[in-house]
Amino acid sequence: MGAHKMMNNGGDFRPLNSSLRQTGALSASHLALLAVLLAAAAGAAYYFGLGETPDIARAESEPPEATTITSPPPPPPPPTTDDDTSAIEEEAIAAPAEPVLPEPVTPPLPPLSESDDAVRDALGAIPLGTPGQQYLLTSNIIERSSSALYLMAQGDVPYKLIPIARPKIPFPISDDGLKVTADPEGFSRYDSLSSWLRQIDIEAILEELQWFAPLFREAWSFYGDSPEEFDAAVLNTLDVIVSTPEIDLSEARLIRKEAVWIYEDPAVEGLAPLQKQILRMGPDNALIVKAVAGQTRNIWLSTMSTE
Numbered sequence: 001m002g003a004h005k006m007m008n009n010g011g012d013f014r015p016l017n018s019s020l021r022q023t024g025a026l027s028a029s030h031l032a033l034l035a036v037l038l039a040a041a042a043g044a045a046y047y048f049g050l051g052e053t054p055d056i057a058r059a060e061s062e063p064p065e066a067t068t069i070t071s072p073p074p075p076p077p078p079p080t081t082d083d084d085t086s087a088i089e090e091e092a093i094a095a096p097a098e099p100v101l102p103e104p105v106t107p108p109l110p111p112l113s114e115s116d117d118a119v120r121d122a123l124g125a126i127p128l129g130t131p132g133q134q135y136l137l138t139s140n141i142i143e144r145s146s147s148a149l150y151l152m153a154q155g156d157v158p159y160k161l162i163p164i165a166r167p168k169i170p171f172p173i174s175d176d177g178l179k180v181t182a183d184p185e186g187f188s189r190y191d192s193l194s195s196w197l198r199q200i201d202i203e204a205i206l207e208e209l210q211w212f213a214p215l216f217r218e219a220w221s222f223y224g225d226s227p228e229e230f231d232a233a234v235l236n237t238l239d240v241i242v243s244t245p246e247i248d249l250s251e252a253r254l255i256r257k258e259a260v261w262i263y264e265d266p267a268v269e270g271l272a273p274l275q276k277q278i279l280r281m282g283p284d285n286a287l288i289v290k291a292v293a294g295q296t297r298n299i300w301l302s303t304m305s306t307e
Contacts, residue, residue, distance in 0.1 A: 112215050116141050122208040129196045135162070142212060146219035146230070153233040155240055155272025171280065173254060173261065180261070184250040187282025194285040197292045203299055210303065234300060241293035244275040248283050 110118050119141045128136070138144060148158040172183035209216075217227035225233075253264040263269040268276070278286050 109212070109214060112142060112218050115212065115215055119209075119212060122211070123205065126201055126204050126208065128200060128205075131193070131196055132200065142215050143219045143222075146216055146222075149230075149233055149237060150220070150223055152237045152240070152274055155274050157273050157277050174250075180254040180256075181252060182249040182254065182280070184282065186280075187250075187285060190281040190285045194281065194288040197288055202292065202296050206296070206299055206303065231300075235297065238293045238297040238300070240272060240274055241278065242290055242297065244278045244286065244290060245271070246283065246286070247279055249279050 109115075116139060120136050123132075123136065135141075144161055148161040151158040151161070169186075169189065171189075172186045174181050174183040213230075214227075217230045220230040220233070221227045247268060249263075249268075252268050254261040255264045263276075268279075271279070278289050281289065
């Protein structure tokens, strides 16, 4: 996902009032320290007789006037020579005033409805591979991403919202006459996807998307949730992926239910659809997906803690 926040404009993950309160507390401690130092200095000045004394005490303690001795005036400074003048001029020429550079101006965020080109430009320098390029070719990138996240946070798989080519061959099954299981040969259908996940730069992507975080939160609010809940939904989705149990589906029995196959073990069939989809990729590919999700989660938490 500042902030630039995925979202990061940084994203504003800590309320602004919290920063102001912290700054105020720091200023108050400095003022308190300054007050203590001033009080100590004033006390020391009075103790050592540097302060004002009453007029009566001053009159009683003043000694008789002494004869004033006039000191001779100091000698005039030596005349300035031509060499001295040229040296001063050279010094003035050699030390020009440093130019004042203008403060960098952050461009304003585009409206949500006009943000597609800005997102493509932000990610243009990051190698995204074919799946990433396919995704950026769609319209309403931020709205579509927020919708996909909304479904994934609930454990669903947003097939219709992710325009990435799915395997064309149906998932094969193995039937030995005694039991039906998933055929391990089908796991290789997802090798290219897991290979792509290992190659993309998650940190660079999140850094570029951080600037768009307010727009992601705006799109998230369309579902009736507060914009602040977007950050929690990201973590919840990543937690669902990371917590996927390590199960080899080639050993999980399948049973027929109407026109579809389901897992005989209720512990497997009861998993979230997103977790079952990850398991269908095979043990090796599932580990890669979970590792990338864990890396993304750590980066997201680190970004939130520094905002």
